[in-house]
Amino acid sequence: xxxxxxxxxxxxxxxxxxxxxxxxxxxxxxxxxxxxxxxxxxxxxxxxxxxxxxxxxxxxxxxxxxxxxxxxxxxxxxxxxxxxxxxxxxxxxxxxxxxxxxxxxxxxxxxxxxxxxxxxxxxxx
Numbered sequence: 001x002x003x004x005x006x007x008x009x010x011x012x013x014x015x016x017x018x019x020x021x022x023x024x025x026x027x028x029x030x031x032x033x034x035x036x037x038x039x040x041x042x043x044x045x046x047x048x049x050x051x052x053x054x055x056x057x058x059x060x061x062x063x064x065x066x067x068x069x070x071x072x073x074x075x076x077x078x079x080x081x082x083x084x085x086x087x088x089x090x091x092x093x094x095x096x097x098x099x100x101x102x103x104x105x106x107x108x109x110x111x112x113x114x115x116x117x118x119x120x121x122x123x124x125x
Contacts, residue, residue: 002053005081007046010053012083013060014044026063027056034059061085067122075115078107091119 002010017023020037028034035043035056043053057080061068065085068076082105084090093099094116101107 001046002043002048002050004046006050006053006057007044007048009057009080009083010040010048010060011044013057013064013085014040016064016085017060020044023056023060027059030059030062067118071118072111072114075107075111078105078111081105087119087122090115094119 014020014023017026020040023040024034024037027040035052039048040056042048043056048056061080065087067087068079068085071079078101079085079090082102084093094112099112100109101111
């Protein structure tokens with residue numbers, strides 16, 4: 001059984017894709033092969049193994065978040081923990097002067113600046 005944290009991350013990513021079938025095609029676009037939509041559904045409900053669920057997560061992040069790779073490992077980890085895979089949502093948060101990352105994300109003011117600068121660079125290119 002996959003951990004609740006991984007299952008939760010997978011659920012957020014699959015919803016961003018638009019469902020299990022779209023997630024299947026997104027994974028296939030990254031790897032050339034993919035689990036069936038029913039296997040993804042089982043994993044979303046906690047019946048997958050950690051390794052398989054993490055593979056789905058990594059593949060969906062690659063497909064949905066090409067901007068993700070250029071961030072530091074600490075910020076990638078924090079974004080995963082907070083399930084902030086939507087770039088527009090993340091941009092709103094880091095540009096809000098009253099927003100601070102939660103303690104469990106292991107991110108702070110420097111992370112907010114790095115992510116904000118990274119998004120600005122993406123918007124200018």
